[in-house]
Amino acid sequence: MGAPLNKVFLPLGGRPLLLYSVRLFEESPFISTYVVVAAPEEVGFCRTLLSSCSPDKLAGVVAGGETRQESVANGLRALPEDCSFVVVHDGARPLLSRDVLEGAVQRAFDCGAVVVGVPVKDTVKVVEQGGVTATPPRSSLWIAQTPQVFRRSLLSRALEAAGEAGFQGSDDSSLVERLGVRVEMFRGGYENIKITTPGDLVIAESLLAGAKGAAGEAQERGEEGRRIGLGYDVHPFCAGRPLILGGVEIPGETGLAGHSDADVLLHALMDACLGAAGLPDIGSQFPPGEPRWKDASSLALLAVVAGLLDEAGYRVAQVDLVVAAERPRLGRYLEGMKERIAAVLGIPRTAVGLKATTTEGLGFVGRGEGIAAWAVATVMPKKIRPPSPGGRG
Structure with a gap:
């Protein structure tokens, strides 16, 4: 992002990105408790920010590790022992809808492992040394998003096995796939974007305005009201x-x-x-x-x-x-x-x-x-x- 702050603390629609996910978890009856995993040097900042919301379901803010897998493992350990299913979500995805969250959780209750994603819109090329070597059929290609939902015991086993093998996956579902366990895809939404660049913030602002029904209908008042x-x-x-x-x-x-x-x-x-x-x-x-x-x-x-x-x-x-x-x-x-x-x-x-x-x-x-x-x-x-x-x- 080129910003002096972690992108999850940058403002979207007047409030930090992270608070959109927190609000969703607080409102959804499918989520009983949650943990926020932050960089060690940002734990205090994060706790202050979350305290302002008076969260009812927050179980804690814990320090993450050097890798995504270590951070997920730290968060997993901080959850209550009676938690049998776990949702892993990126704080940089502020526009997750309640329908997608709860639909993915419901599906995971039946199958044990679910990843949210959307079909690829464009043709994908496999390129090696500057040349195209393959064109996979687009119909079978999806873009993985979060949340990813698992039976807790399954994700714990997958993390342990990956650690023992020295395997680093690009997402949580890839660790479960290594065990030979079927992971089901649940269709999400293209608006569930991950904020990675300044341009993504502009897109998210537009999507947020559209969700509120205000896109294209408002005019900025100039000096009046300053x-x-x-x-x-x-x-x-x-x-x-x-x-x-x-x-x-x-x-x-x-x-x-x-x-x-x-x-x-x-x-x-x-x-x-x-x-x-x-x-x-x-x-x-x-x-x-x-x-x-x-x-x-x-x-x-x-x-x-x-x-x-x-x-x-x-x-x-x-x-x-x-x-x-x-x-x-x-x-x-x-x-x-x-x-x-x-x-x-x-x-x-x-x-x-x-x-x-x-x-x-x-x-x-x-x-x-x-x-x-x-x-x-x-x-x-x-x-x-x-x-x-x-x-x-």
């Missing part, structure tokens, strides 16, 4: 904590005091965004006494705020920020901060203004007691669907 919010925050230094600003950890520096990761810059930005949309401030959204926000990633909280704006009918168009710190010098970290902020909000990097300054030795910042930050956010109404002629809007 709103601006102001945010300000300050945190004192606190020994024994890492210093995180704009979602970037500043190595070797004393951190800031706060219930979350105390990212003063993002706290000011969140308040600016919420204020522009007329929503309660971050103290109301993420109460400091609530255990689930302790040491929470403020970058993940910013993603949650973007979702709150989406629900209120707004999107962030542009932000401008100032951070005042006598120490450390922040110049070389500013571009990394801008990249992360832009990625979470789904705006161009050029729409993020960010300056670092000092107070020339004046005040609490000048005395080296803490860091202050100011933010201005411009939000715009999202595309809206006009009222239907003669009907309800």
Whole structure:
């Protein structure tokens, strides 16, 4: 993706990709519990993001491994012992439909192993050293997707056998196929795309708009409805904590005091965004006494705020920020901060203004007691669907 964040945390329709799958699992009666497997360094970020949804079925967030198979095995071990069937799904496939999910699970109850997929539309050529060596019959070729559903004992056995043989499969069903077990194909949908490139996000946005019945029916309101919010925050230094600003950890520096990761810059930005949309401030959204926000990633909280704006009918168009710190010098970290902020909000990097300054030795910042930050956010109404002629809007 070329993004500073894992693609499953990038925004689609105002909220992170991963939350679409989570919402589906929460709503489906066919799913009793689920585990999210994340990169080890992203477990904390992921937990913060999921905590904002107050999930009822989430059994945990666990660290993955070096390969897909290791990650699936880690997730499998974290599921309750009485779980007899398991669904494996890519968090980068946010547009899975409930019908496909539940249909695949129902089929797996009967046969024990199911992979969701769609028929190949184009002719496929086998090429070796630049030359075509075969043209397989298209009628027998399908593109595998997820979810893939298995009897738990079968998938566990397939993972163990693959590990012993040193075999690495391209998907989970290939491990089961190695055992000589029949895997059935369940027809999915072409809209169940995997987000891999920036272009895929554009396609997914279009598909999502079409699913909501809004494609081609909305016009962006220009300057009308534009709103601006102001945010300000300050945190004192606190020994024994890492210093995180704009979602970037500043190595070797004393951190800031706060219930979350105390990212003063993002706290000011969140308040600016919420204020522009007329929503309660971050103290109301993420109460400091609530255990689930302790040491929470403020970058993940910013993603949650973007979702709150989406629900209120707004999107962030542009932000401008100032951070005042006598120490450390922040110049070389500013571009990394801008990249992360832009990625979470789904705006161009050029729409993020960010300056670092000092107070020339004046005040609490000048005395080296803490860091202050100011933010201005411009939000715009999202595309809206006009009222239907003669009907309800």
